[in-house]
Amino acid sequence: MALTRSTSARTISRLSLYRRLLLPWQTEGVERIYSHQLAQAAGVSAAQVRRDIMELGHSGTPNTGYEVRGLIADIAACIDAPEGQQVALVGVGNLGRAILSYFGSGRKRGLVIVAAFDVEPEKVDRVLLGCRCYRPERMSEVIGAEDISVGIIAVPAEAAQTAADQLTGAGVTGILNFAPVPIKVPPMVYVDHMDITVKLETVAYFARRRKG
Amino acid sequence: MALTRSTSARTISRLSLYRRLLLPWQTEGVERIYSHQLAQAAGVSAAQVRRDIMELGHSGTPNTGYEVRGLIADIAACIDAPEGQQVALVGVGNLGRAILSYFGSGRKRGLVIVAAFDVEPEKVDRVLLGCRCYRPERMSEVIGAEDISVGIIAVPAEAAQTAADQLTGAGVTGILNFAPVPIKVPPMVYVDHMDITVKLETVAYFARRRKG
């Protein structure tokens, strides 16, 4: 399945969201759900849900919907690396620490931040929120040793491109960039940009238009 | 201009980004730029830049490009509220503090977080990173008094919907949601969802596909 045309980032993102919505239902003992129920929870259309699940290669049953457990399993088989995946964090300021509290060492498996990097001497070689912090010069060494494939950039704008260069130079193939500036990477590397300022300015623009 | 069909969120977001890229150039004394230069910096096509600027109602000159100062001014006229715009933050945990350090009281004008809300008694009625923290029960009162139109949700998943209800009940018309769950709001309210977990899982998925 899903090999004719490669699955889009939007579809993968929705599947990730569906799973997170399904997990509590599974815990509560819900065994089956309809596309329209999942759609309502995710804020998308029922047709969208059915199409995403079709692309995943999972099948439901007319009139009885989808089996929660099986759907979760198929999403995991699509999205997760079987042996988990290691993440590096560059920049342990306010935002970096917030991110560490989400994906720090507490996690049993899946995505885990296993190394942090920061230029400040008082952070280097310390353990912050359960995660060892290294000086950026050691990035290549640590990323190789820990088999890290994903990097998170949480440094100031002026340091973002250097961080990206170091991460990609060390072999990372995916980067989530929180710095308020786009970064340039080799074509092989996947990048997504979480630009808080841009998002907030956009929300403010539409908030104003809908006021009064 | 731009009144026939309302400008899309994607266009507004790019304009916000263009401005942030232009500002340092203006400081450096750059007077004019070409669409392809701005395009390269922003990571979009030159045609996209020209179309966005056209939608903005700004004009350049063939062969000499756009005037930096004038372009910045026209973007500001489109995006910014003339008298600035006030923002409320709900949830002052790790992530909330990181956001406060971006949009806290240090700002002279534009978007400023002027009130924070948190249930924890040790935070209530304290000033955190220059911002007064209130108990959530006072949201309606404070949002009215401070003329707040935008809310940021940075609370745990289980508290997100309540926060959204309180914000919209108090008259906020735009919400930026950092909680790992979609929120439901009245149709008049604009919402954007920054889902760090979904973004990171998506980056990890494509990182894995590009590895090896």
Add this chain to the structure above:
DNA sequence: TAGATTGTTAATCGATTAACAATC
């Protein structure tokens, strides 16, 4: 059976890009 839902194609919608005349 009657009613409801899935799986999937075709239609629609919106956003991006290509192309090029106008212009400096």
Add this chain to the structure above:
DNA sequence: TAGATTGTTAATCGATTAACAATC
């Protein structure tokens, strides 16, 4: 003038939605 860039339309592309036969 020759060369390069803007402004803008048409073409393309991709994603979402509508629709409905198949199915339980």
